[in-house]
Amino acid sequence: MTRTQAFRAATALATVALAASALSACGAGGAGSGGKKVIGVAVADQKSLFYVAEVAGIKAEAKKRGYKIKLVSANNDSNLQIKQVNDLITQQVGSLIFTSQDSTAAAAGVKAANAADIPVIAVDQRPENGQGKLATYIATDSVKAADQLCTWMFSQIGGSGDIAILHGVLGSTAEIQRTQGCKDALAKNKNIKVVAQETANWDETEAYKATQNILTAHPEIKAVFAESDAMGLGAAKAAKAANKQIVSVGIDGFPTMFDGISQGLTQATMAQQPYKMGKIAVDNAISLMTGKGSVPKLQYQNTVLINKDTVGNYKATQFYGPNANSFK
Numbered sequence: 001m002t003r004t005q006a007f008r009a010a011t012a013l014a015t016v017a018l019a020a021s022a023l024s025a026c027g028a029g030g031a032g033s034g035g036k037k038v039i040g041v042a043v044a045d046q047k048s049l050f051y052v053a054e055v056a057g058i059k060a061e062a063k064k065r066g067y068k069i070k071l072v073s074a075n076n077d078s079n080l081q082i083k084q085v086n087d088l089i090t091q092q093v094g095s096l097i098f099t100s101q102d103s104t105a106a107a108a109g110v111k112a113a114n115a116a117d118i119p120v121i122a123v124d125q126r127p128e129n130g131q132g133k134l135a136t137y138i139a140t141d142s143v144k145a146a147d148q149l150c151t152w153m154f155s156q157i158g159g160s161g162d163i164a165i166l167h168g169v170l171g172s173t174a175e176i177q178r179t180q181g182c183k184d185a186l187a188k189n190k191n192i193k194v195v196a197q198e199t200a201n202w203d204e205t206e207a208y209k210a211t212q213n214i215l216t217a218h219p220e221i222k223a224v225f226a227e228s229d230a231m232g233l234g235a236a237k238a239a240k241a242a243n244k245q246i247v248s249v250g251i252d253g254f255p256t257m258f259d260g261i262s263q264g265l266t267q268a269t270m271a272q273q274p275y276k277m278g279k280i281a282v283d284n285a286i287s288l289m290t291g292k293g294s295v296p297k298l299q300y301q302n303t304v305l306i307n308k309d310t311v312g313n314y315k316a317t318q319f320y321g322p323n324a325n326s327f328k
Contacts, residue, residue, distance in 0.1 A: 006011060037287045038068045040093030040118075042085050042109065044101040044125070046073045048202065048230075049177040049254050049327045050274045051099060053320040054123060057278025060321070078105040085109040095135075095285040098123045103171055107131035110135075119288040121281045124274075125173045133295075136284050138277045141300040142174050142251070145270040146157045146181025146227070149190070149249055152268060152305060153223050156247045159166035161222040164214045167199045167206050167234060168227045178227040178251060200231045207234025215242050217225060223247035229269050236266045251307060253288055255316035255324050262311055270303040271314070275321035277301060 042059055043051050055071065062069045070093055074081030078101045085105075088096060089112055096113045098120050100106035106125060110132030113120045126137050140169040152295035157163075165182065168175040186192055195218045199209035207226060211234060214221065223246055224239075228233035232250025239246045250257060252270025260266035280299065306314060316324040 005039040011146075037066075037130055038070055038091075038093050039069050039282065039289075040085075040088035040091070041069050041071045041072070041098075042081060042088060042096065042098045042100065043099040044105075045072050045074075045076050047258075049320065050272065050328055053274040053324065054099065054278040054281075056246040056321045056323060058232065058274040059278075060275075061279040061282035065151070065282065066175070066317060067282070074101050074105070075076055076101055078102050081105040082108045082112075086112055093118065094119065094249060094289040095119045097121045097123060097285060098283045099123045100127070102169065103127060103131075105172060106236065110134065110257055115172075119285070119286070121284050123277050123281050135288050136295045136297055136299060138280055138299045139173070139301070140272045141272075142177035143181040143184070144317060145251055145272075145303040146178040146225075147184045148303075149251060149268065149270050150182040150185035151251050152307070153225060153247055154185065154189045154192050155180075156267065157222040159191075162193050162218060162220055163223045163225060164196040164198070164211070164218065164221050164235075165194055166210060166226040168202045168231070170199055175227060180287060200226075200234065202228045202230055203236040204230040206235075208232035208238045210234040211238035212242070215239065215244055217246070217288070221237065221246060222273060223249070226250045228252055229254040232266055232269065233260055234316075236260060240265065245294045251298070251303070253304070253316065253319045255320065255328050258311060258316050261306060262306060264308070268305060270304050271319045272300045272303055273319050275319065275324075 072084040081101045096118050107129035110120050110127050114132050121139045122134050124139050198212045200207040200210045224235040226235050229250035229252035232248050237246040248266045249268040251270045253269050257269045284295045287295050
């Protein structure tokens, strides 16, 4: 983050905090407000298939339960998301389902909702400790998933050799945890060497370009651990274009990754459950708004290893909802 970006983020955070304090004094928000039947939903974007599936699950469960949602998408703009969350608070939503863009937006959004007495259900991303109070956190155990996936990947290259890592958005919860998970696997596999690391921000095109550069500088690499499926596909396509045989893996379980594995383009993914997470988030939101039922503080969802041996046993719709194939 540049100094200018940091200044703007800090200014935006301070603005939201002041606004939230004013709202709290007026009694806005909370389970007892006029917005009791309305759930606010703030997500980082509606481009990532994970977030599209999450929102699909939210909409389906809210409709089933007779609740309305107010949905905003930040288009990966942290300052915009801070403003959007503040706007939801002024509309007196009864709860907030929050998938933050980054730590700045997460901290500001949670603090503002706390000040307005609106319970926060965080999905996928969460603020660091001390940055506000969450009612619950629903996510993939990305440390465990990355450890398992990298361990599998290392076995596919014979337990030794050079690899590259493609990181997601630096500082995001998923990026931190998936990096740690692969580090844990590396600690148990001393003959694996990381010779290149690039940031591709969860994006296929960025991953394609990054992998091109990596393959030019390190033509000997045997595998690429991409921290998302989009980046895994980008890496695989770059390798194919360069006539290189590498093992390329990702984490998500996108329908496109199922196809890539079936076609032999990519080798594996850890499938997450965003549609289910969206449904759980709505169920939790209603419990918090009505005071009926308990909500666990932490709710990790399991992942499933999808590779050439297992891809025929699963369908993307099991993880991304009934409309998963329309996301391709």
